[in-house]
Amino acid sequence: MTTHAEIGAGADGAGIDCAGQWLDLSRPQVMGILNVTPDSFSDGGALFDDGRLSLDKVLEQAEFMVASGATILDVGGESTRPGATPVSPVEELDRVIPAIEALRARFDTILSVDTSTPTVMEAATVAGAGLINDVRALRREGALQAALASGLPVCLMHMAEEPATMQDHPRYEDVVDEVVVFLRQRLEDCMEAGIPRARILLDPGFGFGKTAAHNYALLAQLQDIIGIGQPVLAGLSRKSMIAAEIHRNMDRRLPASLALATLAASKGARILRVHDVRETVDALAMVAATERYAR
Numbered sequence: 001m002t003t004h005a006e007i008g009a010g011a012d013g014a015g016i017d018c019a020g021q022w023l024d025l026s027r028p029q030v031m032g033i034l035n036v037t038p039d040s041f042s043d044g045g046a047l048f049d050d051g052r053l054s055l056d057k058v059l060e061q062a063e064f065m066v067a068s069g070a071t072i073l074d075v076g077g078e079s080t081r082p083g084a085t086p087v088s089p090v091e092e093l094d095r096v097i098p099a100i101e102a103l104r105a106r107f108d109t110i111l112s113v114d115t116s117t118p119t120v121m122e123a124a125t126v127a128g129a130g131l132i133n134d135v136r137a138l139r140r141e142g143a144l145q146a147a148l149a150s151g152l153p154v155c156l157m158h159m160a161e162e163p164a165t166m167q168d169h170p171r172y173e174d175v176v177d178e179v180v181v182f183l184r185q186r187l188e189d190c191m192e193a194g195i196p197r198a199r200i201l202l203d204p205g206f207g208f209g210k211t212a213a214h215n216y217a218l219l220a221q222l223q224d225i226i227g228i229g230q231p232v233l234a235g236l237s238r239k240s241m242i243a244a245e246i247h248r249n250m251d252r253r254l255p256a257s258l259a260l261a262t263l264a265a266s267k268g269a270r271i272l273r274v275h276d277v278r279e280t281v282d283a284l285a286m287v288a289a290t291e292r293y294a295r
Ligand code: 8Y7
Pocket: 033, 041, 042, 076, 080, 081, 114, 133, 134, 135, 155, 157, 203, 205, 206, 233, 234, 235, 236, 237, 239, 273
C-alpha cells in the first residue's frame, strides 16, 4: 500500500499527513490564527475574559474560521511580537493545551501548535495537534528531539535572533541568500536527526528580524525559497511591512493583507497564515482557479 507520506510534496496530488489527517497541498490552503495570548501583535487578548483565557471565545472564533474554509488552525500561547516578554513553559502549557483539547473535541480541522517549547510539543501531540509550527525552527534545546518523537510534520521558520531583540538592527548582506542558506541547513539538520523530508515545511519568516525592504525582497524572490523543494508557508497577515508602504493601522490592513497573500500564493506558497480567513479563502480561490487553466 502506498501511503500519503510516501507521495510527499511536489507535483499535483501533493500533501502532508498530519497525524492521520490529510493536508491537501495541491492548492493554497488557509491557516487561521488563534492567539491564546493576552498580548499578541495584532489581536492581543481578544480571546480573554477578565484576564483569563475563554475557551468559549476560542471555540467561537474557531467555528467562524472553520466555517469560512480554514483547513488548519494555528494555536499559539507565546507572543512573538517584537520586544515581547518570554512566557514560562508552564504558562504556555496552561494556555495552549486546554485550547487544543477543546478544539480537537469539537472540530476535524488540522490543529497546528505554534511553539518552540519541547514540553508543549509533547503535550500538544497527545492533545491532538497535527502540526508543529516553530518560529525558532526547532533550535531550542530538546525541540528537535521532541518534534521527531511526536511524529508530526513541522514548519521551520527563519528568524534572526530572538523576538526581544530581532528588530533592533536587522542586517543582511543578501537577505534572500541568507534565508535560503539557513532554511536549507535546518532542513538538513532535521533530516539528519530523523525527521522525514515529507514532514518538513519551510517559511521565510516575514517580519522576524527583517526591515520592510527585507520582507519585500523575500516576497519578490519567494521562488528561491520554494526552490528548496519543500512546501512553503507564508505569514503576511497585517504585518508592519504593510504600514511601511501605506501607513494603515492594524484594523485597516485587510486589503493589503489579501494582496500579499495572493502574491505569495501565486508564487507558489501553499499555506497562508492569516487572521481574516473568510476573505483570504476567497482571494486564494482566484489563485486556484487561475492555476487550473495554466498550461
Ligand atoms: C508567523 C508565525 C507569527 C509567520 C509562521 C504575526 C507564529 C506574528 N508569524 N508562524 N507566527 N510564520 N510559521 O504577526 O510568519 O502573526 S506571529
